[in-house]
Amino acid sequence: MPIRPSTAARASTGALRAVDIDGETASIEPFDEVSEPPVTHPGHRTPALSGVEAVTGASGGERRAEEDRADIDAKIDGGRAAYDDASADAEDRANEPLSPDDPLAPLPFNPYKGNRGLTRAWHAMKNSLAGFRVAIREESAFRQELTLAAILIPCGVLVPVEPVSRVLLLGSVLLVLIVELLNSSVEAAIDRISLERHELSRRAKDLGSAAVMVALGMCLMTWVLIVGPLAVRWVKAML
Template identity: 70%
Template sequence: MRTRNSTAARASSGALHAVDADTDSTNREPFDDVSEHGTPNHVNHANGFRGMNGASLEGHESETHNEPLSPDDPFAPLPFNPYKGNRGLTRAWHAMKNSLAGFRVAIREESAFRQELTLAAILIPCGVLVPVDPVSRVLLLGSVLLVLIVELLNSSVEAAIDRISLERHELSRRAKDLGSAAVMVALGMCLMTWGLIVGPLVVHWVKAWL
């Protein structure tokens, strides 16, 4: 008798829960959050979500955020360089020695730099002695120095490419051609500057001499 009563009570309780569920479903809006904060089935879009089997992915995301940065990541720390430890006057002294060594290598190994250095040895005294205003003088001297700067950069690019590989490659050829084009642009700028500033003076001197 007790078993029948308990079975009837469970059946009536299940019917009441079913009626309450139907009432809640009819009163709930389509986009209402059906779960409450703090319940195991609550979906938290900021911290993670649960899969089909109910396992939380929050731990996986935290492990992902704690993974070390790859070497290709721009925010990854640079490797330790023992040659960057100098500071102050020591750094300036070593930088000056490295710069002089670079000039010696360029003069000894780069024929193009030697030719442009010879041209600069002729044009720089002319730029100092020519009777022009200070701004024009700076443009004359700066255009000559710009050619030397671009030639040094082009030589450094070529040396880096040869250090990587001496085999013929399309990208290596392209990099060297781009450096050569930069030197040509610098030479054209130097020629244009001297032609526009010194050209009229030369024409005036020739007319006066004739």
């Protein structure tokens, strides 16, 4: 029958135990003192805790449960506070006014845009007439084109052509005036910003001049194609 390990004398730092290998004691190793649970036999009753131990254990469990609940409540309150802060920040950003450089920012208040109905039409007509006076007084190119229009518009009205051709003749002349007015407005806006020589300013003015040239070419082409054959017949009839 195997030999049970013998227990050595306990030291202050631990105890010694005998290790039984193949029925013989191989060595003695130190080990820490470990309290083993008592062995219960059938019919053995676990001794009841005393009143002080029961109260102490119950109060300790309740204290730990209260601490756990307090930690959970603190985490919930922290999450609610963070959510409220995030909602307040989002609301502040939504209510924050847009900067002037933002394309969605509202335009500054213009007192001249508050008119409605006939009042607005009256002010628009006065502003348009003022624009014509300024163009005639300040823009020599517009004066030259206006003189050309004063000659071509009566000719377009009197020339014996179909209504569609008449509209093309008159529209091509008016298109030249429209493009010239737009070109003059672009030049005035650029001069309002700065009078210094700049590549972008030069490019904008050149593009406006190119638009005027295209309108003039279209007008010339329309008159040559529509009035040219009539003029040739008139010349042949006179000869």
